[in-house]
Amino acid sequence: DGRTGSGTAVVTKTQTKAKRPNLYRVLLLNDDYTPMEFVVHVLIRFFQKSQDEATRIMLHVHNHGVGECGIYTYEIAETKVTQVMDFARKHQHPLQCVMEKK
Ligand code: TYC
Numbered sequence: 001d002g003r004t005g006s007g008t009a010v011v012t013k014t015q016t017k018a019k020r021p022n023l024y025r026v027l028l029l030n031d032d033y034t035p036m037e038f039v040v041h042v043l044i045r046f047f048q049k050s051q052d053e054a055t056r057i058m059l060h061v062h063n064h065g066v067g068e069c070g071i072y073t074y075e076i077a078e079t080k081v082t083q084v085m086d087f088a089r090k091h092q093h094p095l096q097c098v099m100e101k102k
Contacts, residue, residue: 022101024077026069028061028084029096036062038093043069046083071102 026047028039036058043054047069061067072080077099084097 021073023071024074024099025071025102026077026080026097026099027066028057028069029098030061030065031094031096034088034093034095038088038091039095042084042087042095046080046087069097 028042039058039061040051040054043049043057044051047054049057049069057067057069069080071077081097081099084095088095088097
């Protein structure tokens with residue numbers, strides 16, 4: 001009824017502004033040891049890239065040091081980073097995957 005036990009009125013405003021979710025960029029970092037084919041596989045498996053797009057991104061990371069895998073909401077970005085880091089560790093590759101606020 002709009003009143004708390006303390007007799008204080010509570011006014012709730014209907015949400016009007018559509019608020020955009022915070023987005024995060026998931027990045028792969030270059031290193032000297034992870035095989036190129038492994039990185040391509042990671043991009044296909046965890047980021048739904050085609051063979052050609054995965055190869056393009058892998059070569060970009062190889063040549064520039066860092067590259068974008070995708071842009072996601074916080075929870076999804078965090079899940080991707082964990083999946084890639086667990087997969088790389090399992091195969092004993094030093095591949096690093098990080099997220100940054102867009
Ligand atoms: N630089 C690695 C090599 O020459 C390939 C590589 C690409 C590693 C992208 C990591 O995120 C990476 N084998």
